[in-house]
Amino acid sequence: MYKNIIQRTVIFASIAVVCLIWLSSFTVHAAVLPEDRADVMYHSYDGGGVTIDGPSVLVRKSFLDKFSVSTNYYADNISGASIDVELLASEYKEERTEYSLGMEFLNNKTLMGLGYTNSTENDYVADTFYGSISQDFFGDLSNVSISYSYGSDEISKTDDDAFGTEEATHLKYIISLTQILSKNWLMNVTLQTDVDEGFLNNPYRKYSYIAGTDALGIIRDFSPEIYPETRTSDAAAIRFKYFLPYRAALGFEYRKYSDSWEIDAWNFDINYTHPWGEYLVFDVHYRWYSQSKAEFYSDLFTSKDVQNFMARDKELSTFKDTTIGVGVTFEYEPQSWGFVEKVSVSLLYDRLSIEYDDFLDARESVIAKTAGGGEESQYSIDADVVRFFFSMWY
Amino acid sequence: MKRLSVGLLISLFFLSLMSVSGCSIKPWVKPYERTNLADPIMRFGRDPVAETYMHHVYQAREGAKGSEGGAGGGCGCN
Numbered sequence: 001m002y003k004n005i006i007q008r009t010v011i012f013a014s015i016a017v018v019c020l021i022w023l024s025s026f027t028v029h030a031a032v033l034p035e036d037r038a039d040v041m042y043h044s045y046d047g048g049g050v051t052i053d054g055p056s057v058l059v060r061k062s063f064l065d066k067f068s069v070s071t072n073y074y075a076d077n078i079s080g081a082s083i084d085v086e087l088l089a090s091e092y093k094e095e096r097t098e099y100s101l102g103m104e105f106l107n108n109k110t111l112m113g114l115g116y117t118n119s120t121e122n123d124y125v126a127d128t129f130y131g132s133i134s135q136d137f138f139g140d141l142s143n144v145s146i147s148y149s150y151g152s153d154e155i156s157k158t159d160d161d162a163f164g165t166e167e168a169t170h171l172k173y174i175i176s177l178t179q180i181l182s183k184n185w186l187m188n189v190t191l192q193t194d195v196d197e198g199f200l201n202n203p204y205r206k207y208s209y210i211a212g213t214d215a216l217g218i219i220r221d222f223s224p225e226i227y228p229e230t231r232t233s234d235a236a237a238i239r240f241k242y243f244l245p246y247r248a249a250l251g252f253e254y255r256k257y258s259d260s261w262e263i264d265a266w267n268f269d270i271n272y273t274h275p276w277g278e279y280l281v282f283d284v285h286y287r288w289y290s291q292s293k294a295e296f297y298s299d300l301f302t303s304k305d306v307q308n309f310m311a312r313d314k315e316l317s318t319f320k321d322t323t324i325g326v327g328v329t330f331e332y333e334p335q336s337w338g339f340v341e342k343v344s345v346s347l348l349y350d351r352l353s354i355e356y357d358d359f360l361d362a363r364e365s366v367i368a369k370t371a372g373g374g375e376e377s378q379y380s381i382d383a384d385v386v387r388f389f390f391s392m393w394y
Numbered sequence: 395m396k397r398l399s400v401g402l403l404i405s406l407f408f409l410s411l412m413s414v415s416g417c418s419i420k421p422w423v424k425p426y427e428r429t430n431l432a433d434p435i436m437r438f439g440r441d442p443v444a445e446t447y448m449h450h451v452y453q454a455r456e457g458a459k460g461s462e463g464g465a466g467g468g469c470g471c472n
Binding site: 039041043045056058072138139140141172174176178180182183184186188190191192193194233234235236237239241243247248249251253255257259261263265267273275281289291294315316321346348350352354385387389391 | 420421422423425427428430431433435436437438440441442443444446447448451452454455456457458459460461462463
């Protein structure tokens with residue numbers, strides 16, 4: 001494991017050093033701080049028996065022409081019962097709150113950032129620190145950004161003192177290049193490698209195994225999942241934006257992912273932005289995603305403790321999902337609102353549909369008793385995702 | 395993926411050599427030609443608060459994570 005971390009750190013450091021040599025050899029132009037703006041958003045996810053909604057507030061302000069600070073408050077109010085909860089526990093309500101604080105520092109040609117995020121649930125506390133450095137160069141045709149983050153989690157289990165507290169750590173290395181290709185083309189390439197270590201599974205979730213047979217067929221029984229304590233993953237993405245002749249933008253994204261749990265995934269997204277008149281902007285996009293299962297995933301194991309690692313987490317199964325999204329934004333630039341330069345109101349709606357290939361609806365055998373284990377129908381989710389937010393530039 | 399990282403490293407290494415050896419590449423899009431690129435509709439992740447939320451939605455439901463692209467960024471053409 002440590003060899004793996006060292007190997008990845010060396011590769012990341014090498015890329016960073018070569019980038020910095022490259023950057024330093026060009027005549028660079030001054031970077032700019034992020035724009036001052038505030039956003040207040042209501043978000044909602046409704047699907048798979050679960051409703052998650054809450055606010056998110058993001059405020060950013062620069063000062064002394066060199067610094068920019070940002071803070072974000074985010075909350076998830078979770079209610080309902082997912083298929084896992086229906087099978088193994090009772091309906092519940094839960095809240096997750098997240099606070100972030102970040103600062104950017106502009107020093108001549110370089111923009112440096114530092115940040116901290118704290119996320120708290122009644123059984124999960126996560127702290128994340130991150131740092132980044134980015135620079136425009138080569139006549140401002142290119143922007144390179146290098147980021148690193150370290151996260152530390154503490155996991156406990158509600159109503160189970162015997163579980164105690166488990167820990168997990170997460171390292172992320174990110175390098176990103178944004179390139180002007182022509183007067184109308186932009187490209188972005190991002191590479192990310194993650195190293196996760198520690199307690200990586202959900203302490204409530206259980207795998208399923210064959211416990212015998214009855215008149216319906218196989219009887220399912222359940223036992224706590226067992227995950228590996230390390231996971232290393234790599235993701236690479238390429239994105240394009242093209243400005244159309246009549247003031248509209250066409251975007252495309254392709255991402256490829258693989259990890260040490262043998263999950264291979266890829267997705268693409270095509271999006272279109274169309275301003276209408278002076279005040280309105282319409283957005284539409286389509287996203288397609290596909291992944292293969294983790295090597296230790298099975299919907300139904302042949303027996304209890306049949307192998308070292310065993311999981312029945314549907315996020316680790318083989319599945320595909322699609323998203324169709326539409327949105328409308330109303331923008332207004334007031335002439336006499338004091339320090340306010342611009343305001344906007346946006347409503348975005350996404351329909352997310354997930355079709356699982358090898359995660360079966362075990363409620364049919366365990367609760368409804370209409371099918372034997374392993375003979376249930378394939379599970380699927382249709383979810384509605386809503387984002388409604390007000391933004392102000394100053 | 396390792397091959398991809400090595401490929402990127404090699405590409406950057408040769409570009410570094412080009413730059414230190416005196417080869418100069420002139421910017422092919424002049425600052426006054428970047429009006430379209432500076433339009434807010436051309437940003438990768440136009441609204442950070444909304445973009446970050448969708449990353450969270452996918453990360454919680456998909457096995458893949460990473461390289462989602464930071465909201466903001468841009469082309470350096472402000």
